[in-house]
Amino acid sequence: MSASALKPAAGTAARSAPAAAPLVIDIDGLSLAYQAADGPVLALSDIDLEVRAGEFVSFIGPSGCGKTTLMRVVANLVEPSAGTIRVNGMTPEEARLKRAYGYVFQAPALYPWRTVRRNLMLPLEIMGMKRAEREARARKYLALVGLEGFENKFPWQLSGGMQQRVSIARALGFEPQLLLMDEPFGALDEINRDRLNEHLLRLWEKTRVTVVFVTHSIQEAVYLSNRIVVMSPRPGRILEVIDSDLPPDRTLDVRETPEFLAIAHRVRMALRASHSYDD
Amino acid sequence: MTTSAALGFPSRGERGNWKWRAAPLATVLLAILVLWYAGAILLNAPQVIELKFRDRPDWTARELVEATWSMERPVLPAPHQVAVDFHESVFGRPVTSRRSLVYHAGVTALATLVGFLLGIVLGIALAVGIVHVRTLDRSLMPWVIASQTVPILAIAPMIVVVLGNVGFTGLLPKAVISMYLCFFPVTIGMVKGLRSPDPLQLDLARTYSASPAQVFFKLRCPASVPFLFASLKVAVGVSLVGAIVGELPTGAQEGIGARLLSGSYYGQTVQIWSALVMAALLGIALVAAVGLVERLTLKQMGAEA
Numbered sequence: 248m249s250a251s252a253l254k255p256a257a258g259t260a261a262r263s264a265p266a267a268a269p270l271v272i273d274i275d276g277l278s279l280a281y282q283a284a285d286g287p288v289l290a291l292s293d294i295d296l297e298v299r300a301g302e303f304v305s306f307i308g309p310s311g312c313g314k315t316t317l318m319r320v321v322a323n324l325v326e327p328s329a330g331t332i333r334v335n336g337m338t339p340e341e342a343r344l345k346r347a348y349g350y351v352f353q354a355p356a357l358y359p360w361r362t363v364r365r366n367l368m369l370p371l372e373i374m375g376m377k378r379a380e381r382e383a384r385a386r387k388y389l390a391l392v393g394l395e396g397f398e399n400k401f402p403w404q405l406s407g408g409m410q411q412r413v414s415i416a417r418a419l420g421f422e423p424q425l426l427l428m429d430e431p432f433g434a435l436d437e438i439n440r441d442r443l444n445e446h447l448l449r450l451w452e453k454t455r456v457t458v459v460f461v462t463h464s465i466q467e468a469v470y471l472s473n474r475i476v477v478m479s480p481r482p483g484r485i486l487e488v489i490d491s492d493l494p495p496d497r498t499l500d501v502r503e504t505p506e507f508l509a510i511a512h513r514v515r516m517a518l519r520a521s522h523s524y525d526d
Numbered sequence: 527m528t529t530s531a532a533l534g535f536p537s538r539g540e541r542g543n544w545k546w547r548a549a550p551l552a553t554v555l556l557a558i559l560v561l562w563y564a565g566a567i568l569l570n571a572p573q574v575i576e577l578k579f580r581d582r583p584d585w586t587a588r589e590l591v592e593a594t595w596s597m598e599r600p601v602l603p604a605p606h607q608v609a610v611d612f613h614e615s616v617f618g619r620p621v622t623s624r625r626s627l628v629y630h631a632g633v634t635a636l637a638t639l640v641g642f643l644l645g646i647v648l649g650i651a652l653a654v655g656i657v658h659v660r661t662l663d664r665s666l667m668p669w670v671i672a673s674q675t676v677p678i679l680a681i682a683p684m685i686v687v688v689l690g691n692v693g694f695t696g697l698l699p700k701a702v703i704s705m706y707l708c709f710f711p712v713t714i715g716m717v718k719g720l721r722s723p724d725p726l727q728l729d730l731a732r733t734y735s736a737s738p739a740q741v742f743f744k745l746r747c748p749a750s751v752p753f754l755f756a757s758l759k760v761a762v763g764v765s766l767v768g769a770i771v772g773e774l775p776t777g778a779q780e781g782i783g784a785r786l787l788s789g790s791y792y793g794q795t796v797q798i799w800s801a802l803v804m805a806a807l808l809g810i811a812l813v814a815a816v817g818l819v820e821r822l823t824l825k826q827m828g829a830e831a
Contacts, residue, residue, distance in 0.1 A: 322733055324729055324732060324733070343732070343733065343735055344735045346734060346735060348733070349733075350729075350730070350733040352726050352729070352730065353726075354726055356724075356726040356727055356729075356730050358727065358744075358745070358748070359828060360748045360749075360751070360827035360828050361748075361828070362828065369734075369744065370734045372744070373731070373734045373735075373736045373740050373744070374734070401828030402828075403828070403830055
């Protein structure tokens with residue numbers, strides 16, 4: 248949670264996090280079942296996963312595969328039924344109480360009665376930060392997502408893409424080491440989504456926070472991540488974890504390269520193996 | 527926000543163009559006046575024919591109309607009679623006089639406002655309890671609803687008698703009756719408003735590990751404001767009704783209710799109608815005042831247009 252997490256990465260060396268980097272998320276044999284109207288449903292089954300500091304990890308899979316649920320378990324928004332999970336070496340609840348992560352939801356979830364600036368300051372107010380510091384943080388992170396000049400606008404005066412950028416700035420504002428992003432660009436049109444993808448990648452290179460990113464777009468997952476976790480539904484489980492080593496300063500053009508297409512192909516094959524393309 | 531549209535505000539363009547709004551209002555007003563004058567002729571004619579024209583059967587239609595529009599104690603006074611009496615009792619007498627309608631309106635307005643404020647406090651307190659304590663939701667809500675099914679006319683005399691016995695007379699019983707009526711819309715509106723934040727906004731506060739008090743003040747309260755104002759506009763109206771009803775069983779000497787009562791004792795129908803006009807104007811002024819505060823507040827909170 249210190250400012251050090253925001254220092255620009257030293258050169259391009261630390262592309263994929265070295266195995267020595269500390270474990271941010273450690274999941275072991277995790278399952279989650281809940282009672283639906285027509286009997287118990289196994290939303291997550293026997294999940295094992297490690298995420299190390301500085302990684303950008305995507306969860307991809309068809310709807311119902313539990314990718315959002317898994318992220319909500321990390322965030323302590325739902326409780327697992329079995330297995331262990333540690334976030335920064337703590338239980339998810341301890342991590343949440345220590346404000347270890349910033350969460351970006353599918354919708355911007357801005358408070359409509361607050362201006363952009365005051366939306367950014369909301370978590371800082373809740374954490375009891377001093378006013379001057381709050382103002383400075385709000386300014387800094389609004390500039391980081393390229394929204395200077397919109398401080399005093401209300402959310403409805405912004406486009407959907409701008410609102411989502413505000414919500415990203417809000418999550419970054421209290422400088423968590425871990426950013427959980429749940430289909431943050433799912434509701435946007437493709438042009439905006441492309442722009443924000445590139446934007447997010449630059450942001451991640453600058454801050455080197457650990458990012459866990461849920462998506463159902465293969466292209467988005469391959470473009471952004473250095474590890475892609477392919478999941479499958481009924482029951483929700485991890486099929487395959489695919490490493491990606493695209494160049495760090497990649498632009499959207501990388502999506503035309505053979506390397507990119509090869510990784511995308513592997514992801515698609517993994518999804519197909521899970522019968523995700525059936526029915 | 528869509529709340530301003532949901533609350534029925536005209537858009538800025540419509541509000542600015544007063545002609546657009548005045549024309550339909552004027553048409554309806556004209557229709558009411560025509561019907562009113564016609565009704566005055568119909569309802570007052572039998573009395574006029576029997577009393578005034580008994581000895582002279584050669585009366586003309588014109589004389590009949592004139593007579594029905596100028597009786598001292600008509601069944602239905604003509605609009606201009608009410609207007610003259612209203613003007614005289616508002617502007618023709620010092621406002622401190624017992625015969626001034628402004629004085630009586632002031633007495634009723636004070637009881638209305640005290641009752642309104644008590645009602646807001648009670649209404650919000652109940653809503654906060656109902657939203658936060660599950661037991662209260664189950665135990666209190668049915669009583670809140672049942673309280674409004676009892677006719678106020680049956681309860682008002684008892685409130686007056688009970689409070690009178692413990693030494694409270696005058697303003698307080700009226701304010702309590704007013705509160706009894708107006709807390710209800712506030713409670714209903716605030717329960718809905720405090721529950722209006724969507725799950726995402728609540729999850730967000732949870733990821734910040736916000737305390738229950740922070741969730742209440744930073745999320746539930748601001749989210750409930752549009753609902754509160756919608757309720758307040760209804761509440762201030764019934765608050766006035768409560769205050770006037772409260773003046774009837776007390777045999778009060780002051781207030782719009784007292785004017786209605788004494789008017790009906792002495793057959794002063796013109797006086798009754800003047801008091802009714804005053805009650806209507808007071809009601810409009812109160813609702814408009816709440817509407818103004820609402821617009822300013824919601825604008826401050828970023829409501830669209």
